[in-house]
Structure formats: C-alpha cells, structure tokens
Amino acid sequence: MEFDATWMLLGLPLAFVLGWLASRFDLRQLRAENRRAPKAYFKGLNFLLNEQQDQAIDAFIEAVQNDPDTSELHFALGNLFRRRGEYDRAVRVHEHLLSRGDLTPADRERAQHALALDFLKAGLLDRAEDALNRLEGTPFEAQARLALLAIYERSRDWSHAASIAQKMHAADQGDFSTRQAHYLCEQALALSVQGDRAGAKALLEQAIAAAPDAARARIELARLQQLMGQPDAVLATLQTLGERAPAALPLAAPLLVEAGNATGRQAEVHARLVAHYEQSPSLDVLESIVAMEAANDATQATARARYVQHLDKERSLVAAAKWLSAEKLEHEEFHPQIQRALEHAVKPLTRYRCAACGFEARQHFWQCPGCQTWDSYPARRVEEL
Template identity: 40%
Template structure:
C-alpha cells in the first residue's frame, strides 16, 4: 500500500480531536460530580448496605439542598412507605404535587404514589379520589385494580362491578372475583326490607355471564354459589322443582359440596312427602364422597324419619369406614339426648351400646378437642370459622375455604 502525504496532516488532527473529546467528557463528569452533594453518595452507600435509616437521613439532606431532585423525592417516598412511615411518604408526594413546574408525566407519577400512600394508610376516601383522577392516564389499569379493591372493601358491589368492566375495557384480563360481586349484589337484593326478586335474577344472570367470560364454566367453584343462590330464589318463588334441580346439579358437578346443601335438599323433598327418597340419595352419595357435614345431615334425618336404630346402624358403619372424632362426638350427643334408652337393633336384643354416664364422660373428654376441629379454614391465611365463607373474613381472599372441616383436611 502506497504512502499518502496527506496522512501526515490527518493523523495529528484525529489525535487532537480525541484528546479534546476526552477533556470535555472529563470536565462534564467533574461538573456533574460537583453538582451532586456528598450526602447523595453517602445515601447510596447506606442504601446498598441496607442501612435504611441512615440512607433516609442522607437523602433528606440532599432534598433540602436541591429541591429540584424529583427522582430522589420519589425514592425517598417509596422508602418511607416501605418502612411504614406513611405520613412522611404522603408529605413527600404532596410536596411534589405542589410544584408548579413539575412535568405532567412526573405529576401523574406523584399522584399515583400518593394514592398508594393513602391506600396503605387505610384512607380509602382519599385513595379513591386519587385513583379516580388517574383513570385517564397511563396508570389507569393499576388505578382500576386498586379501585376494585377499595369498592370490595367498602362492599359497594355496583361500583366494584363498574370498575371491573372499565378494566376489562382497557385490557383483556379476567377478574374471577367479579362472579362473586354479582352474587353479593343478588344477595343484597334478596336481603332488602322488600326483597327484589327481579334484581336478584338479573344479578345471577350477570354472575353466570361473568363466569363464562372468565372461563369459569359449570365445573368451577362459583357455579356452586350461583346454583345455591338460584335454589334459594326458586324456593322464595315457590318453585320446588327448580330448587331441586339446582341443588342436585351441585351434587353432580361438585360432590364435595354436598354437605352444604343436604339440609335444603331434604327440606325440598319433605314438602312433597318424598324425604325418604332424598335420604337414600344422600346415603348413596355419602358412600362415594364422605364428609362430616353430610354425615351429620344424614344422621339427623335418619333419627327423625326412621328412628334411632336406623340412625345408629348408619353412624356405626360410617365411623368404621371413616373414623372421625367429630362423628363420634355427634353420636355421643345423640346418645345423651336419648337419655340412655337402649336401642332395639333389628333381629337382636336391645343394645345399650354405652351407659349414659359413660357417654357423658366420654363426650366431655373429646368435645373440647372436637370444637377446635369443627371449623372451616382459609387456605391463604389460616383463618378459622364455624360457618363456610366464600370470602375469607381474615384476608378477604375469595374461594379459599374448602367445604371440609379441619379434621378432614388434616386426615
């Protein structure tokens, strides 16, 4: 390759330009470093070493020296909220919003942070107002999710449903609890001083539609609640056939929930004199899907319809197949209620089974223990309740209660 004379000029020029660029970069870096207070770097160091208290103190000092550091204010507010110092976080974000020169994007960010502060502090009215302002912004999906939680906490089901619909209008995201919102709306209509059956029908139709939309068909748990509520509605309207069909659909689709509807099914058949038919149906169901609630319903119905010997025979056989302290407790309770009268076993001598004094003593020994087992429990937080709940009273999660008692779950 031939040597070109102009290289003698080009090479020094290139070296010179590189030297100038390096000097400019160094000066800019030094200038930026001088513009940042030492407290900023100390704060970062404390933050990296997880010394949050000292980091906050350092950042507060920076914020006082340079009020224009908006990102630092956001970081400081987040640190306060994470530490539970909600009042200080609120003040930081309120101060940001009071700045007239704050760009719109950062103003929306500050409003979102302030809304989160209010929500964390339990100031639901202020949180709701702030999230409502965020609906036309890029924070709309998160704001709507927060509004759903707020309306759910306030048990304002119509507004919770509106928020769900608004969220689904923005993004294709299923909200499974929307089914229960409609069911709660139906329940409110039924429990009104003057029950509104038409409104209850409309709410349950909406619940069914929401279940289909969220891909929760007839095999999903909300189907049980919808069917139970439709059965109750049919009973109020005097349509016993429709009530029976809804209850039987639960036995077919969700057999583990049979104990929750056994008494209603027996009462439905009692109205037209076919209670024995229902009892046979439930006994057959129990053979395949035993549960303590179903055991109790069958045992009580056996005592009423067919007498103590039949109930005794059923209970003994059931406890032999599925030993249970709760089942034994129910049996001892019935024994004590019969005042120790001997039971006439078919084809044999009267069977005293257990003297009254011994039955009373045995029940007193196990009853305190069985009281702890005679509960439904939330799978999310462990909250225990005597009554079955669709929404946990402890953590407000939906569908976290199994239809089985604690003893069955621990077995």
C-alpha cells in the same frame, strides 16, 4: 471633555480578567455542590442497605436540599417515608413532585401512583380513590384498578366494584367472571333483605349466567326459592348445583333435605345424597343422610351405623363422638362428662379454614373476613382437609 481611548484599552483586559475569575469561582462552587450531592446520595444508599433508615432519610434530605430538582431523590425519599409509616411526609414529597412544571409525563404518572399508594397506606380511601382514578390510561392502570377493586370491596360498594371488574375482564387483565357473580350475589342479598325478592332473583340469575360453574349463585338462589315457598324449584336448582359444582353440595345438603321433606320426595333426595357421599365422603352429607334415616323408624338403626361405616373410610373424631353419644357404656354414670369432653375436643375440627390465611370460622364464608380473599374456604370442615 475629549474621550481618552487609553482607558478603553486598559478596561477591556481588566473586564476580561474579572469575567474569567468570576466564571472560575462559579465553576468551583458548582463542582463542590455536585461533589456534595453524590456524596450525600451514596451515603444515604449505604445507610439504606444497612437498614439504617433514620440515617438514610437524613442523608437523602441533605441531597434533596443540595439539588432540589432531582426527581429520583424525591421518589426515594417518599418511598422511605411510606415504608416507615410517615404517610403525611410521603404525601408532601409526592405532591411537591406533581406541582413541578418541569416533570416529564412518565415521572408525573409515577408520582401520581406513589401518591395514591400513600393515601391507601394511610387509610384515606376517598383521596386514594380520586388519585387512582387519575391513573386511567397510564401504565399504572392495571394496578390502579386492582387497588380500586379492593377499596370498593372494603366499603361494600358492589356496583362500583362490578364496574371495575367488568373493565378488567374486558381488558384481558384476568378472569373476573366469578368475582362479578359474587358482587351480583351481594347485591341480591341486599335486595332480599329489603323485601325485593323478584329483583334479588333476577340478579342471581345474572350471576349464574356470568359464572355457570360457580357454586354460590345457585345456593343463594335455592335459599331464595325456599323463602318464596318453591321447594320443587329448590330441588331443581340444587340438582344443577350437584352437576356443575359437586364439591359445594355439602354446603347445601341441609337445604336439600328440607326441600325433599316439603315435596314428599325424600327417597329421591336420600338416593342423591348417598350417591354423592359414596363418591366423596363428607361430614355434612353424612349428617344429612343420618337425619333422614333417623326420622324413619325403619332405618334408625342404619342411621347410627353410618358413623361406624364412615370411620372405615375416614379417621374422624367427629363421627366417633356422634356415634358414642347414643352408645351405652359400662359406666353409664360417667357418660355425660365424657361426652362433654369429646364435644369440646371436636368443636375446632368442625370449623372451616381459609386456604389463603388460615382464618377459621364456625360458618362458611365466600370471602374470608381475615384476608378478604374470595372462594378461599373449602366446602369441607377442618377435620376433612
């Protein structure tokens, strides 16, 4: 059968027309999809600005379905899920992003950081730790290290916390010397409980070397020296404390009195406390002075007068209640009830208060139990603030 060239001449224009029609159809479909995606995106943005998060999420999901390769929409959607507390959905969004092979290195690091935040918010600390460690060497490194530090502090993993703090200090990401000293003190306390006092002492000496002007390490060392039966060493340590961190001396005043009594150097300790009190009146230092003078028959009257003298300097309900407790009243039969009422009224004034969050406690903390901030408790009672 001979080939008829006429069919070729007719077929070529037909194929061209069909191809042109197909391309126009695809172009129209593409334009329609592109119109739908921005429309859904802007609709979601409008809902978000109006704080209508449920409608915003629905709109963003529609936009992602129309254009699943848009990474910015995935990030927006994941952040919305996290803000709403839907951490499992946020994790799925960011894990999907990380599984994509076409993601740029910058977006991959951003997705890794977002995933770490998802795990942190969800309380999955082990998975958050792993995700944060993957951010080493990225632009999110500093934020990741801070988050890791918080994780290790929360879990009381002081050795790992010290390692991270050392890295941040070496990288000029802040002064973490005092924080490192706290970690060493925490480890020293653990060793002391286990009976390894020599090891605890070595760690406390490292803490003093790391932060010479920090108060905690010297106070903890003085307490350890007292347990080891070294009152002279206690006095030497607390003398240095008074020179390097005088504001913290009220926390160690009772310990100073005990060491003075144990060494027979009461006069020296009394003079030191009085000198500190004259420079910076404090209830704890006042109590220690009164305790020393009340133990001596020759100064018992002077001891009670200290409270009145304190009232000349400070308007202290605590000092007034202390003075009134030993005072004779006209109607002495009512004295116990009055004293109980006063003691109940002054009890909140003798607490310590966190300067960061306002959490109050009967004892002084180096790290606030409420907000986890270090050194946020002043060495003064609520009444003195």
